[in-house]
Amino acid sequence: MLKLDNHPSGRHFLHIPGPSPAPARVLRAISFQTIDHRGPEFGQLGLKLLADMQKIFKTKHPVIIYPSSGTGAWEAALVNTLSAGDHVLMYETGQFATLWQKLADRLGIKTEFLGKPGAEGWRYGVDAAMIEERLKADTSHQIKAVCVVHNETSTGVTSNIAAVRKAIDAAKHPALLMVDTISGLASADYRHDEWGVDVTVSGSQKGLMLPPGLGFNALSPKALEANKTAKLPKAFWAWDEILESNKTGYWPTTPSTNLLYGLHEALDMILTEGLDNVFARHQRLAKACRAAVEAWGLEVQCKDPAVYSPVLTGVVTPEGVDADKLRKLIHERYNLSLGTGLGKVKGKMFRVGHLGDCNELALLGALSGCEMGMKAFGIKLKGSGVVAAQDLLL
Ligand SMILES: *Cc1c(COP(=O)(O)O)cnc(C)c1O
Secondary structure, three states: OOOOOOOOOOOOEEEOOOOOOOOHHHHHHHOOOOOOOOOHHHHHHHHHHHHHHHHHHOOOOOEEEEOOOHHHHHHHHHHOOOOOOOEEEEEOOOHHHHHHHHHHHHOOOEEEEEOOOOHHHHHOOOOHHHHHHHHHHOOOOOEEEEEEEOEEOOOOEEOOHHHHHHHHHHOOOOOEEEEEOOOOOOOOOOOOOOOOOOEEEEEOOOOOOOOOOOEEEEEOHHHHHHHHHOOOOOOOOOHHHHHHHHOOOOOOOOOOHHHHHHHHHHHHHHHHHOHHHHHHHHHHHHHHHHHHHHHHOOEEOOOOHHHEOOOEEEEEOOOOOOHHHHHHHHHHHHOEEEEOOOHHHOOOEEEEEOOOOOOHHHHHHHHHHHHHHHHHHOOOOOOOHHHHHHHHHO
């Protein structure tokens, strides 16, 4: 029989960019007894969570919580605002942008995929000027939405969402702006209202420090307006019934009660530390991680310092090194899980997650595992990344 607790002694270093390690406090909260989701206590929990999630998204407008992974929340954003055959502009920043585009295609949406060509395009964030130019050419307003990924988890590159908003406004275009910050939320600065986002999509298992299983949509008044005429089929994902039920803190179907206990605990941790402190901690850890990569004499996947991800760092392995074989060795020897290269960068890089419940020594442990693993694999390193990261974190 498969034994789920059959791990080696010591701590497992889970440094993939999601799921991220769930803190003990959160896991304990999840283990509390399941209560009646129609009972009197539950409504209080629901109202508190919905209000606190608005603080996390920085919005005054409704937030929807689904018992789903992030992919469900992607689908929900599209089916609640669009109709079959609608033209949508998406931007290829990496594998997750690609998967969202494929999902939209399957729903019968006509997608147009902007971006810089080849694997090189996966080293930069969204070029807002390209979006502005495309929208200006769409004089008959066929394009109904612009969809971009805020923190591209496959590469460690963020995108400037405020610049995308400006581009849409400069083109005087009515398209909705939809943003995936599944891996960015609660680790990287995000401002739903200020950046004029219509639907923000997120998930529980990354910056929010929960196990997988909750999906989120943050809405805008314009998204709610679009919802009234959107014709794509939807039932489980439909916002209207959920919003009605949410008024009193309940859901129309059975919510993930125990994950919501965990969310309550995670939000308490995040809001007690303070969002700005959380963001600063992640920036600092990311900087230390990049210092390590530089000291090793390797390259970071992101080529634009203005959009380095605070959530994860993509490390390009030297020519001729199979990054997945290296990851395997590191996992077997040191009980450290690193993210694999996806899609166009498969075998060419690994990803170090430093999101959610991460601190100095957790990161240094992961960097030690990388450094030892690379040496054991026979990679010639320029110097010690661990020492460089320590110096930065002193
Ligand atoms: C993880 C992730 C997804 C997919 O979410 P699931 O929870 O795996 O369905 C989508 N987009 C981004 C940017 C992600 O990091």
